[in-house]
Amino acid sequence: MSAPAIHPHPLPYVSLLAERALDAVDTVVIHCTELPDLAAARAYGERVLYASGTGNSGHYYIDRDGRIEEYAPPARIAHHTRGWNARSVGIELVNTGRFPDWLDSRRQAMDEPYTEAQIAALAALLQWLRGELPALAQIAGHEDLDRETVPASDDPAVAVRRKRDPGPRFPWPQVLAAVALRRLQPATEAPPV
Secondary structure (H helix, E strand, O other), X not given: OOOOOEXXXXXXXXXXXXXXXXXXXXXXXXXXXXXXXXXXXXXHHHOOOOOOOOOEOOOEXXXXXXOEEEOOOOOXXXXXXXXXXXXXXXXXXXXXXXXXXXXXXXXXXXXXOOOHHHHHHHHHHHHHHHHHOOOOOEEEEHHHHOOOEEEOOOOOOOEEEOOOOOOOOOOHHHHHHHOOOEEXXXXXXXXXX
């Protein structure tokens, strides 16, 4: 399949991300930015958080209008899902999620729907990645793989999920119907060692 329109926008530290063989990637992790727009997501992605000179970011970002930006190529290991980075590609969909009160127990709803343009672009990107990544076989939401709870910012006695993306408004049936990938289920899948 031909590539969808992908706009290269490499992170400043992309050359510092570890390299890997494309056949090492067997999983796609779907995220939402939980930020107001693509510019805010870019600013978060550019922040250096590690001694290696790198930060947290997905590989691809899909804006509400369906524009796909590549922040890191699949041959680099981006930091997007603890325990899964070496074997996965992270795709971020621009969506407010719980912004700006991510861990406030009173504000855990994720009400913004994903746009039709985003989901169509995601399906096209996933279909293309299936041809580019020979071992790609499974897909998961960030919330499926990172199940940790933390004290709520408004009340430390209440626990909230650290990661809830892509959240309840993500159209799993539509995406799975468009792409031949098996969805990882949190109750049955152990994290990799």
